[in-house]
Amino acid sequence: FQKLVNSRGQFLVPVVFVTNAGNCLRQKKADQLSHLLGVPISQDQVMMSHSPLRMFKRYHEKCVLVSGQGPLLDIAQDLGFCQPITIETLREKHPLLDVVDHDRRPNVLPCGFEVSEAVVLFGEPVRWETNLQLIIDVLLTSGYPGNPYHHENYPHIPVLACNMDLMWVAEAQSPRFGHGTFMVCLENIYKKITGKDLKYEALVGKPSKLTYQYAEYLIRAQAAERQWKQPIQTLYAVGDNLMTDVYGNSWETELAPAAAAHCRSVLVCTGVYNPHTEVPLDTRESITETVFHGHRDFRFDPDLVEPDHIVPDVDAAVDLVFQLESFAP
Secondary structure: HHHHHHOOOOOOOOOOEEEOOOOOOOOHHHHHHHHHHOOOOHHHHHEEOOHHHHHOOHHHHOEEEEOOOOOOOHHHHOOOEEEEHHHHHHHOHHHHOOOHHHHHHOOOOOOOOOOOOOOOOOOOOOOOOHHHHHHHHHHHHOOOOOOOOOOOOOOOOOEEEEOOEEEEEEOOOOOOOOHHHHHHHHHHHHHHHEEEEOOOOEOOOOOOOHHHHHHHHHHHHHHOOOOOOOOOOEEEEEEHHHHHHHHOOOHHHHHHOOOOEEEEEEOOOOOOOOOOOOOOOOOOOHHHHHHHOOOOOOOOOOOHOOOOOEEEEHHHHHHHHHHHOOOOO
């Protein structure tokens, strides 16, 4: 990253950090990145998985149930939601609903109704059984979780989900469950109970098309701030996950008219991607479980997970981009 900034610490080209993390505000993530990378990064360069929800203004006045971890109310309010309710608050209002953990079973009566008009899934929660139970309760009662289930209420109240990563890589030797795994559980529980598919009003975070359009908007805003006269011709997306970083970057033919002419994906080998694992040629086989780790509602297309370039790490990716652009910092 030192290669991308000048002697005053200013970025030489527009750079946006697109993360599927959703458990903090942009400023905190910018501070973390600045500390880790040794270069100053502003919150305007950071895009969280939930950032596109700023555009979903029709839900901002509604009472929304929010699931995830971190400062959920601060995150929701920062995005524009005026009446967010956490799972924990809902549990306090309806203590009889959460009984899987015998040690947490209530000894008090419910203290009142809480109406939810939509559900926002920010990221993987800590207590999955509590979150799964109460979200299902809200969906099957049209937002009145103290009521009996009504299976005829379909489609259910709107669900907006951020971050579809099935797995992610940290310090462990193998990938860990991501929010996508939690969503798989929720979808299958809903279908097992009702026989119908859980529907999403919105799916944001990589690899959604909306997320990449929003990222490009931030890139263009930086270029305008620098008073660049020439439009940006090529975007480079660097990442370690075929199903998020590469797949999402492959939407270039469907981006907005103001978009760059080309999007190029650069896959690095320091995370989820394993260079020794290949996508099978015959995708008619049972690829859903063996290869396709993308979300249920995204089609599998081998072309969309074919990176333009594969390099060892981000350092090599920066060198490659400089070489392709004949750019001498």
